[in-house]
Amino acid sequence: MDAQGPILVAAGLHKRFGALVVLDGVDLAIAAGEAIGIVGPNGAGKTTLLSVLSGAQQPNGGSISFKGGDVTALSAPVRCRLGLARTHQIPRPFSCMTVFENVYVAASQGGGFSRDESYSRVTDSLALCGMLDIANRPAEALGLLDRKRLELARALATGPSLLLLDEIGGGLTDAEASELVETIRELRRRGIGIVWIEHIVHVLLQVAERLICMNAGKIIADGEPASVMANREVVEAYLGGSAP
Amino acid sequence: MNAGLDFRVERWTLASRSAVAGVVAIALALIAGPFVLGPGAMDRLTILFVYVILAAMWNALAGYAGLVSVGQQVFLGLGAYFTIRLADWGLNPFVSMVAAAAIVGIIAVPLSFPMLRLKNGEFAIGMWVLAELAHLLVNLDQLVKGETGTSLISLNAFDAPLRRATIYWLALAAMVALLGALFVLLRSRVGAAIQAIRDNEEAAASVGVRVLTTKRMIFVFAAFGAAMAGALWLATALTFQPKAYFSVNWTAYMIFMVLVGGIGTFEGAILGAVLFFLIETWFGAAGVWYLIGLGATALLFALVLPKGIWGAIESRTGLRLLPVGYRLDIRSLLTKKNGTT
Numbered sequence: 001m002d003a004q005g006p007i008l009v010a011a012g013l014h015k016r017f018g019a020l021v022v023l024d025g026v027d028l029a030i031a032a033g034e035a036i037g038i039v040g041p042n043g044a045g046k047t048t049l050l051s052v053l054s055g056a057q058q059p060n061g062g063s064i065s066f067k068g069g070d071v072t073a074l075s076a077p078v079r080c081r082l083g084l085a086r087t088h089q090i091p092r093p094f095s096c097m098t099v100f101e102n103v104y105v106a107a108s109q110g111g112g113f114s115r116d117e118s119y120s121r122v123t124d125s126l127a128l129c130g131m132l133d134i135a136n137r138p139a140e141a142l143g144l145l146d147r148k149r150l151e152l153a154r155a156l157a158t159g160p161s162l163l164l165l166d167e168i169g170g171g172l173t174d175a176e177a178s179e180l181v182e183t184i185r186e187l188r189r190r191g192i193g194i195v196w197i198e199h200i201v202h203v204l205l206q207v208a209e210r211l212i213c214m215n216a217g218k219i220i221a222d223g224e225p226a227s228v229m230a231n232r233e234v235v236e237a238y239l240g241g242s243a244p
Numbered sequence: 245m246n247a248g249l250d251f252r253v254e255r256w257t258l259a260s261r262s263a264v265a266g267v268v269a270i271a272l273a274l275i276a277g278p279f280v281l282g283p284g285a286m287d288r289l290t291i292l293f294v295y296v297i298l299a300a301m302w303n304a305l306a307g308y309a310g311l312v313s314v315g316q317q318v319f320l321g322l323g324a325y326f327t328i329r330l331a332d333w334g335l336n337p338f339v340s341m342v343a344a345a346a347i348v349g350i351i352a353v354p355l356s357f358p359m360l361r362l363k364n365g366e367f368a369i370g371m372w373v374l375a376e377l378a379h380l381l382v383n384l385d386q387l388v389k390g391e392t393g394t395s396l397i398s399l400n401a402f403d404a405p406l407r408r409a410t411i412y413w414l415a416l417a418a419m420v421a422l423l424g425a426l427f428v429l430l431r432s433r434v435g436a437a438i439q440a441i442r443d444n445e446e447a448a449a450s451v452g453v454r455v456l457t458t459k460r461m462i463f464v465f466a467a468f469g470a471a472m473a474g475a476l477w478l479a480t481a482l483t484f485q486p487k488a489y490f491s492v493n494w495t496a497y498m499i500f501m502v503l504v505g506g507i508g509t510f511e512g513a514i515l516g517a518v519l520f521f522l523i524e525t526w527f528g529a530a531g532v533w534y535l536i537g538l539g540a541t542a543l544l545f546a547l548v549l550p551k552g553i554w555g556a557i558e559s560r561t562g563l564r565l566l567p568v569g570y571r572l573d574i575r576s577l578l579t580k581k582n583g584t585t
Contacts, residue, residue: 056450080452092447094440096508100253100572105440108433110452115433119253123572127249135572139443154451 005195006082007032007067007162008053008225010119014061014095015048015217022048023059024217030162037208039201041237044214047089050164053195054086055079067161080110085160089167089197091147092140099126100135102150103157110158121157128183129153145176152183162193169203177203201229213237252573255431261563271420286412290480292521293347293415294473295501297422299517300510301469302498304426307508308435309462311365314495316470317369318378321489322348323381323471324478328396332387337398338410348471352464360459366519372492379490387435393485394476394503411479418476422469429465438462480496500542506552510566515554 006029015023022045030036038046051057053064055076063072071079094102103125107118126132129149134142139150148168155163165184169177177200184207188194198204205211211225215237221228228234277286298320307314326344331337355374362370383390399407429435437458440448449455478484497520505516523541527534549556556561 010321054450056446074452075453076449086450088447088450092444092450094443094447096443097436097439098569098571099434101570102440104570105433105436105453106451109437109440109448109454118433119251120249121312123249123251126572132572154447158452181286230561 005068006030009065009206010053011063011064012062013049013059013064015045015052015059022217023052023062026032026062026214026217026219028191028194028212028219030071032161033188033193034210035188035208036196036210036212037201037204038195038197038212038214039204039234040214040220043216044237045217046214047166049214050071050086050195050197054084056086060127068138069177073082075157077110080158080160081112083159083161084164085110085158085162086164087151087168089170090150091144093142093147093150095140096138098136098138099131099142099146099150099153102139103153106154107157107159113159118157121159125153125157128156128186130179130183144171148172150174152180156187160192161228162195163187165194165196165198167197167199169198169200178206181206253347254571255567255569257564257567259563260567267566271416274416277416278412279407281403283408286408287480288521288525290412290415290476292487293419294476294480295497295517295521296419296514297469297473297476298494298498298519299501299513300423301466301473301506302495303502303505303507303510303513304430304462304469305466307502307513308430308442308452309359309438309459310367310368311459311463313371314368314499315373315375316466316498317490317492317494318371318375319348319467319470320352320443320474320477320494321375321382322378323474324353324484324489325385325388325486326471326480327475327528328394328484329385329387330405331396331398337396337479338414341414341472341479344475345468345472349392349464349468351459351487352467355467356460356463360456360463372478372495375490375492379486382490383488388484388486391485391487393483393488395483399479399482411421411476415476415480418472422472423514426465426469427566429462430510434458434461435568500538502552503542504545504552506556506558509552509554509558510568511558512552512554516552519553 008030010026013023013026026049039048048057052059055074058182063070065071066079066082066084071082094105100122103122104118107113107121111118111121113121123132126135129152131146131149131153136145142150152168169180181203184194194207196204196208207224208225210223211228212219213221213228213234220233220237221231277289291444302316323344326347327340330340330343335343359367380390388394392470435450437453440453441455441458445455474489478559501516501520502513504519527537551559
């Protein structure tokens with residue numbers, strides 16, 4: 001970790017849904033500005049981890065600290081205001097509002113910016129995500145790619161220090177996904193930390209400098225991407241059963 | 245990277261400025277009502293003002309915040325009840341009306357904690373249950389004399405023309421103040437957050453909207469407005485029979501006005517109230533057939549024009565007279581882009 005210490009530390013996170021254990025003791029430390037990819041088979045607990053980190057769901061055990069303060073008991077909006085933003089795997093637009101208004105809510109509420117500052121944050125986010133020309137379109141009229149972009153623009157407008165991305169590239173073509181990669185690289189240049197869940201590993205590896213593999217609610221590998229991908233346990237988790 | 249981006253966020257248009265000026269002019273002209281109108285017309289207009297308040301308040305709650313309630317009569321009834329109660333304790337009846345609405349607004353704060361935990365249908369029906377409960381509790385007060393009811397006797401101390409004019413002005417002032425406050429609220433950052441909650445509560449929370457606090461704000465505001473309407477209704481009717489004030493019919497009327505006018509549009513609720521008022525004026529005497537006609541109209545609108553009259557006008561013409569939204573001016577943006585590249 002760098003001199004000022006990690007921006008986010010999760011210790012011993014547990015999450016159960018009834019009898020089903022979804023997070024089984026997850027420990028994670030993220031440095032400021034770091035770009036982390038998370039992979040793992042379906043049901044490994046990746047999305048639940050993001051939900052617990054962002055405050056959308058409360059863990060049954062463990063603690064989370066962000067920027068040096070304990071945020072375990074804080075709600076999602078409060079964590080967002082502290083600089084911890086997320087996107088949703090299935091986009092959740094504010095359907096009856098325009099693209100601009102969608103992002104304005106994020107800037108004025110999550111970012112807490114003044115009206116004029118919010119306006120320029122919104123246009124900046126929309127420009128970055130390539131949505132300026134459809135700013136006045138109602139969100140319900142958007143296709144999948146634009147809904148994904150809107151998720152990103154909205155999270156971005158809150159002025160995050162750490163951005164949690166949940167399969168932002170899922171369901172997109174290669175060309176669309178690489179456009180998204182360019183946007184995310186720009187965010188990194190601006191010093192925003194990224195935690196990105198993605199199934200399309202070759203897309204993920206264009207951005208991630210550190211890779212985490214989860215399986216059955218646990219982190220089974222964490223480190224430099226090449227070594228994680230070569231890890232025997234990771235191969236087994238992906239192929240199911242034992243490797244030869 | 246786009247620091248030099250030239251853009252403008254449009255919140256007013258020529259049409260909307262003219263519309264607001266028109267609304268202000270109408271409100272100012274209405275002040276002269278008691279000097280030019282007969283007693284019958286003045287009473288009818290007072291009733292129209294009450295309808296506009298009720299429609300605007302229900303629209304704020306359901307159309308903008310997504311909180312569909314079939315129990316708003318709880319606040320209407322309590323507004324009337326507390327007016328009677330305070331007046332009986334010797335407070336000036338007109339002061340009692342405003343104070344009663346304030347008391348109901350304060351009561352709405354603790355009520356919001358359990359009620360806003362309920363979602364969708366549970367909230368809608370929960371509010372109705374709350375109204376029935378309040379109805380029973382009000383009946384416990386000896387002053388009310390059960391379902392026989394009582395009257396706002398202290399109003400009789402004022403002579404009829406002065407009383408009528410004061411109630412009219414009070415109703416006009418309440419309507420203008422409540423519509424104005426709602427307009428300002430919806431145009432503020434809170435207004436955008438309220439609509440975000442309506443569209444997707446979880447996503448709103450994830451971009452920093454304090455969901456419960458924001459919902460509470462609009463819940464209390466709508467309660468205060470409905471209570472003011474209840475107090476005004478009492479002043480025009482003079483008699484207080486709990487059954488008549490805590491009746492679910494009130495919410496049915498609010499739903500009618502908002503659905504026909506255009507849910508989730510500021511103009512729609514006002515238009516719906518005016519239409520309802522006209523229908524009542526012309527066909528109210530038809531008794532049962534009037535109610536059947538109302539029901540059929542509401543059904544027809546729900547099927548054919550789900551966004552109501554104003555919603556249909558708005559989506560066809562793009563006309564917005566009292567806009568609460570935001571519009572990024574693309575033309576200036578493109579000009580700048582072309583100019584720099």
